[in-house]
Amino acid sequence: MTPPSTPDHFAIAIDGPAASGKSTIARELAKRLGLIMVNSGAMYRAVTWQVIQHQLDPHDATAVIGLMDQLDIRCGDDGSTSTITINGIDPGDALRSPEVNASVSAIAAIPEVRARLVALQRDYLKRANVVMEGRDIGSVVFPDTPYKIYVDAAEHVRAARRVDMGEVDSVAKRDAADSRRTTAPLIVADGATVLDNSGHTVESALEATLEILKQQGLPI
Numbered sequence: 001m002t003p004p005s006t007p008d009h010f011a012i013a014i015d016g017p018a019a020s021g022k023s024t025i026a027r028e029l030a031k032r033l034g035l036i037m038v039n040s041g042a043m044y045r046a047v048t049w050q051v052i053q054h055q056l057d058p059h060d061a062t063a064v065i066g067l068m069d070q071l072d073i074r075c076g077d078d079g080s081t082s083t084i085t086i087n088g089i090d091p092g093d094a095l096r097s098p099e100v101n102a103s104v105s106a107i108a109a110i111p112e113v114r115a116r117l118v119a120l121q122r123d124y125l126k127r128a129n130v131v132m133e134g135r136d137i138g139s140v141v142f143p144d145t146p147y148k149i150y151v152d153a154a155e156h157v158r159a160a161r162r163v164d165m166g167e168v169d170s171v172a173k174r175d176a177a178d179s180r181r182t183t184a185p186l187i188v189a190d191g192a193t194v195l196d197n198s199g200h201t202v203e204s205a206l207e208a209t210l211e212i213l214k215q216q217g218l219p220i
C-alpha cells in the first residue's frame with residue numbers, strides 16, 4: 001500500500017497503548033485546532049462487533065474476511081469527530097462492550113482486515129485535516145506525516161482509567177497482543193515524540209502536545 005499524495009491536507013498521528021489518554025488528547029487537539037478527530041480503533045471495533053453478531057470465531061481469519069466482504073463500512077464525520085456505520089447501522093455503545101474489548105485484538109491482527117480499514121483511514125485526508133488516533137497511524141497509515149506523537153502512561157494509571165470509565169477491559173492483555181502481532185504492531189513510529197501522560201491533567205497534556213507539534217514544525 002502506497003500512502004496517498006495529499007498536498008492539501010495534513011494528518012497528526014497519535015498512537016499509543018490502550019487507555020493511555022490518546023483519545024482525550026486527540027479530541028482536545030481537534031477542538032483547539034479545528035481538525036476532524038478520527039478514532040481508528042472504532043473501525044476495528046465495528047468489524048469485531050459484526051463478527052460477534054454473526055457468532056464467528058474471531059481467530060478464524062477466513063470466516064472473518066468472508067464476512068467483511070459482505071459489510072458496507074462507511075466512515076464519515078459529524079464536523080468534528082469520525083462516524084461509522086456498518087450496513088447502515090451505527091453500532092454506538094456496542095463498540096465498547098466487554099465482548100468487543102476481548103476480541104478486537106484478534107480481529108486487528110488479520111492483515112486483510114487492516115488493509116481495508118487503512119484504506120478508509122487514508123480516505124479522510126482527501127477531505128479534511130485530521131488528528132487520527134490508533135496504533136499504527138504514524139508507522140503505517142501516514143508514515144510521511146511530520147506530526148507524530150506516541151502517548152504512553154504507566155500500566156496502573158491505564159488500568160485505573162478503564163475502571164473509571166466503567167469498562168471491563170483487560171488492557172495489559174490487549175496491549176501485549178497489539179504489540180506482538182506481525183502486521184503493523186504497536187510501536188513508537190520513526191520520528192514520533194513520546195509523551196508520558198501518567199501525571200498530566202487534560203489541560204497540561206494538551207499544552208505538552210501542542211509544544212511537541214510546534215517543535216515538529218506545525219505552524220501554530
Ligand code: DC
Pocket residue numbers: 018019040041042044045104105108133134135136137174178
Ligand atoms: O483504540 P482502541 O482501544 O479503541 O482500539 C481497539 C483495538 O483496535 C486495539 O486493541 C487494537 C486495534 N487497533 C489497531 O490495531 N490499529 C489501530 N490503528 C487502532 C486500533
